[in-house]
Amino acid sequence: MSSALTTASSSSSPLSSKSCYNSDCKELRPDRSRKGWRLRTGDFAELCDRCASAYEEGRFCETFHLNASGWRCCESCGKRVHCGCIVSAHAFTLLDPGGIECMTCARKNVILPLNPAWPPSLLFHSALPDRLKELSVKNWSQLAGSGPVPWRQAPSMFNSSLPSGELHHRAPYEVDISAALNKLNTSERLPVSLEKRKNEDFSERFLNGSLKPCGQDLCENGTAGGIKCDDKPSSCSNMPKQSSFVKEDSSTMQYGLNIPYAPPNEPSARGRISGTHLRPTPLSSLPKQIHTNLQNGADSSNETQLRNGRPRGESRGKNYLLPRYWPRFTDQELQQISVDSNSVITPLFEKMLSASDAGRIGRLVLPKKCAEAYFPSISQPEGLPLKVQDAKGKEWIFQFRFWPNNNSRMYVLEGVTPCIQSMQLQAGDTVTFSRLEPEGKLVMGFRKASATADQENETNKTKNGAPVHGDAELADPNSWTKVDKSGYIAKEVLGAKPSISRKRKNSTLGSKSKRLRIDNEDMIELKITWEEAQGLLRPPPNQVPNILVIEGFEFEAYEEAPVLGKPSIIPPDNTGERIQWTQCEDCLKWRKLPASALLPSKWTCSDNSWEPERSFCSAPQELSTEQLEELLSPGNSVAPVKKMKAAKLEPDNVEALEGLDTLANLAILGEGEASQTPGQATTKHPRHRPGCSCIVCIQPPSGKGPKHKQTCTCxxxxxxxxxxxxxxxxxxxxxxxxxxxxxxxxxxxxxxxxxxxxxxxxxxxxxxxxxxxxxxxxxxxxxxxxxxxxxxxxxxxxxxxxxxxxxxxxxxxxxxxxxxxxxxxxxxxxxxxxxxxxxxxxxxxxxxxxxxxxxxxxxxxxxxxxxxxxxxxxxxxxxxxxxxxxxxxxxxxxxxxxx
DNA sequence: TTTTCGCATGGCC
DNA sequence: TGGCCATGCGAAA
Known part of the structure; x- marks a missing residue:
């Protein structure tokens, strides 16, 4: 272990240029060094001849890490395999019941598909030892849903019939770690606060059971149901050092953020890394082939060829999922899904709904790789019905099918309209797909665009103006941040948002699919009349309006945009003293203020700095009832004071919203407040004077007051x-x-x-x-x-x-x-x-x-x-x-x- | 006439 | 340059 650590640490602090990169090697490397494994920086370890030979021959660990921790025995052949360093990271695979299997045995037992998400070029350089090439399968498909999903049987996870060069399965968690360290090691440390928040978040998430932390499982030697890792905790800390997957593959960097950085050779740091701070990999980079093959346990490489009419190899290197599909589940979303279940949620992917998706056609176009990775394998265009559960537990059956398209396939879910509608989704919203383990249920969640907007805003704040540099940066794990109500969520820079901002001009959120990002709740909150809105608008101070007449209506036009503020009444200027009257939010007393004062929307007496003696609610109101009456007369600029509730109960609104029922219910509402305080009653209604007995003015606040008898004649x-x-x-x-x-x-x-x-x-x-x-x-x-x-x-x-x-x-x-x-x-x-x-x-x-x-x-x-x-x-x-x-x-x- | 289905097109990555 | 995918569009129902 120590050597492994040393090796890894050397990656972050390379030895002198003349030294062999292998810190266990004391030799100086010749001027023309040989390349070893890929470093997180994207470079390759420069080795001396001896070490390079050992590496290429697959003897590196036996030579240099023999006494390090992390050695385990293959469950099949008993051969010792080093599981604790970057060099041997792909020499074994993890078994469902625990333990490991060397790749030789793994390949004998099953046919392992390629993992194109980790293109060989990204995983190993050309000098990859043949033996490791052969063995470099590391299966983490548990993450991708190795549970008892009918179409994805666990054994098939290890299937491979693909060229050895493509057998580079990466554990997404592994990716996280290495990516994180890579990121961190390359001086992109998180701000402390952000880092702390992230850590908290993921700790929470793991601890609350919504997700099985990689770290835990990794370090617990693979218990069922979680992510297995066949190494000791110490070796878990090595995981980050498996830095063979680096910058070329942005996906490998995406989720690694959540690991608190600590120097790998610090024991305490190790503990942290191996602990609960790992974010479950969203499988963004899970290869499609692995899933394709997982789907039925058959050799799906052939299937793949059938589908596309060409070998998968052609698309090698592009098989990782696009960032825009990376799942970015919030804690809330995860908890919603798992609320009734002890299941582990495996986030699969997500997709922002296009206009077509959210339209009436009822077809949700699935990202091809996601469909092939996470959905059942289908060979006929008709596909098959797919049962999907929404976050509430309701089950939907969609037709999962594809269309031939340019020698490829276009996957769609048909019949999603009811579900989309039930979720009240629109273009721009996001649907998320995850899997419940061990049930293997496919779960479809959603995220409203407004939440994403919040998230984006939060991101912008958190990002603190840091530049964004394309996808690699977009994938920056630092972009995990916290959203006010949903816990942590990926910054939008991860995918969708940048993909919007940089998106094709008329694509996903083109003009016709743009929507105002307002949640229903927000809409309700914003359901105010135009008049009310006008009343809330305050002209900029010291601005003289230009009066415009539009269609017979006079408008005040200001140079500056009006601002939202506390409604107030500015009476006619008779005394030369420009004042305004406004109402305390707490005591509802009217207070006199300078007309130029811009008031916050929640103004209270305590904010009254202009009149200290009336800066508390107990101070008497300066206005008499008559004065107030006059003030509230239509002649004044009547503010929509405290009339939101009243407005909602105005007859028209009553009719529209609640109708007869509400009217009938009004009969049993108390009249006490309403009829007994005519002065206040008018404040509910801008056009009515005190004493008005209209139904708006006389009604009490909803739910208040004693019930009236049927014989009441009030x-x-x-x-x-x-x-x-x-x-x-x-x-x-x-x-x-x-x-x-x-x-x-x-x-x-x-x-x-x-x-x-x-x-x-x-x-x-x-x-x-x-x-x-x-x-x-x-x-x-x-x-x-x-x-x-x-x-x-x-x-x-x-x-x-x-x-x-x-x-x-x-x-x-x-x-x-x-x-x-x-x-x-x-x-x-x-x-x-x-x-x-x-x-x-x-x-x-x-x-x-x-x-x-x-x-x-x-x-x-x-x-x-x-x-x-x-x-x-x-x-x-x-x-x-x-x-x-x-x-x-x-x-x-x-x-x-x-x- | 409207809706659904299936395919084709073309922009974007 | 090839693949993906949003969307258009014609045929069928």
Whole structure:
């Protein structure tokens, strides 16, 4: 071990140029040295003849590391294999049950595919010892899902029928380590804080079980289910020194970041490295062939050739996955997936959805290498159904298939639309694929673009302006950073983002697929009216606006963009003192401030540095009620003070969002706060004065206040009842129209069947039937209106008198029975009246009126289209439940009557 | 007419 | 320069 360490350490601090790179060799190398293994710098160890010969003959470890730690015995042949240094890193493979197998045995036992992710050129230079070439398979495909995935059986991991030169499987974790050290050794140390954060993150992740840390497993000699490493902890610390995979392969550098750097020959450092700070490799560089072969255990190199019509070797060196597909799972994402499972999550890959992917076609184009690596092998274009589980555990079945394309294949997942929609994904969002081990389930997660944006922002902060130099730099493991709510995540420089920024002009996020990166929650938060937004905009200080008139509206135009700030009221300048009034976020008291003061959105009394005596909430409000009333009058620049909730409950919004149900619920909300504090009530609504009794101003905050009795006749209840009735009336109208249409069709049918029926009879029957049913369901038992054909006024006190425009007080007078308990009675009468109108005024337009008390009343009543009715009714099915005695018309019942 | 399917094209890496 | 892949487009359903 010590020699290995020394060897490795020499890579970071090479000996003098004249010394043999092998620190165990005391000889000076000749001027013309021979090349040994590749260093992390990309150069090669320059060896003396003797060492070079030993290396090339595969005797290096036996010669120089014989007494080092890390020697283990092949489980098959018993041959000792050095597992602890860079030179022998590819001389063995790890076995599922633990232990190792020399590559000779490994190749005898299985057919091991090539690992093109680690192109030979990147792994070993041309002078790679033949023996090592032959043996240089190191299988870490456990990482890639060696679990009991039907299409990927563990033994096949070791399959290889490919040229020895391509047998350079790399353990992704190994890559991490070496890459990390490489990176770190090349003076790209992380800033302490960042490094610390990363360490914390990955420690957390490993410790919480969401992922099996390489380090742990590595050092535990390969326990089932995790990543196996057949070396002692000490040798784990050697792993980073296996630096044969370096800069050419950016993928090898990507994930190594997370290893805290420590000089390899420091014991303490070793412990750290071998510990829990290794980030699970996202398998970005896992070769496709390995997976292809893993898929069915068969020799898939042939398969591969079949697929592409050419040997895989042609694409050698490009087989690692593009950075944009590297999985960059956040802790949160991982935990979401594993929340109900003790499974180990193996991140596979991810893809940012293109417009096509997220479109209605329902085809998700899969990166070819990912598809071939992680999905079942398919030989027919039709492919096969693939069961994928989403993060919530719901299973989806997609058709995994391919299209022949330019002698290649284009892999797609078909039928993803429902899943995409259920995840509410759009172009620009990212879907992630991972595998649950040991179940082998394929798990599809997602990441919204907004999260990525956050991530990117965070990245930018963290990056601190460091330059980005292409892919190698993009793959810089340093780019792992932390996202506010998702834990660590790869910086976007890792792939997707740079791929966007540098992306083809009309590709993935072209103009048509751009989206505003706002999460739903954010959208909700931002769901403010234009007016509110305007109210939040503060003109730049000391700026005189230019008044523009656009389409009849005046706009203030400023040289500088307005800023978002605390809404305030700047009253007319009568005294020469320009002041503004604003409201404390905590106590809601109004405070006077200089007009030029730009206030934070969360301004409180404590921020009142202009008036220290009123810099605390207990200080009395300077404004009297009258003054405040005047201040809040429409003449002033009314700020949308504390009206967000109110705005959400404005009638229009109520209708749109919650509709009838909300209205009904309002009846049981407390009026205390609302009606008892008219001064405050107006603050909910910018256009209303104190004392306004509109439904906006009178309503209490949602969920507050005592429930009202059904007999309550307070303003709130009356208003709600009235509006409820109005809404129900419209609903009935809609239903009636529907019913009428149904009946018309049925009569048409009957007319065909019974041509001797007269039209009058039909229409009579129709009306009769509908109304009868109406009466029946509405339990209209006044006894005087049995025959609607007579068009006889109801005996109800307000039959035919319902005035949608009436004021609650008047309504109360007119309808002695119109307390809350008689709401249905009113509804019945309303429906009755409506039917009468329908009969007497076929197709006539009902005169509508507005409720002067209701701010939304005009829109609600005047010229209201049926669409509004539809919305209301459709949005308020609960209303039916709450009021089963609505005046519904039952077509079937009508039919029975008619028939 | 619309949707789906399969392939082809072409830009980008 | 070759491969990948986003997307266009025509044929089929």
């Amino acid at each position: 303003n709130v209840c009356l208003t709600v009842k009235r509006r409820f009735r109005t809404l129900m009336l419209r609903r009935e109208k809609k239903q009636f129209e529907k019913e009428a249409e149904t009946m018309r069709q049925r009569h048409k049918f009957q007319d065909e069947m019974f041509p001797d029926r007269s039209m009058d009879e039909e229409s009579l029957t129709c009306s009769n039937t509908s109304t009868s049913k109406l009466m029946e369901e509405g339990k209209m038992n006044d006894g005087s209106d049995e025959d609607p054909n007579r068009n006889k006024p109801s005996t109800s006190p307000f039959k035919g008198q319902i005035d949608l425009n009436m004021q609650p007080e008047r309504e109360e007078e007119l309808s002695p029975g119109s307390d809350s308990g008689s709401m249905m009675k009113m509804l019945q009468d309303t429906g009755d009246r409506f039917l009468e109108q329908q009969r007497s005024n076929s197709g006539g337009t009902r005169s509508s009126s507005s409720d002067p008390l209701e701010p939304g009343g005009e829109r609600e009543h005047k010229g209201e289209s049926s669409s509004n009715v539809i919305d209301l009714s459709s949005n308020n099915l609960d209303a039916d439940k709450d009021h089963p005695a609505t005046l519904s018309l039952n077509p079937s019942a009508s039919m029975s009557t008619t028939g």
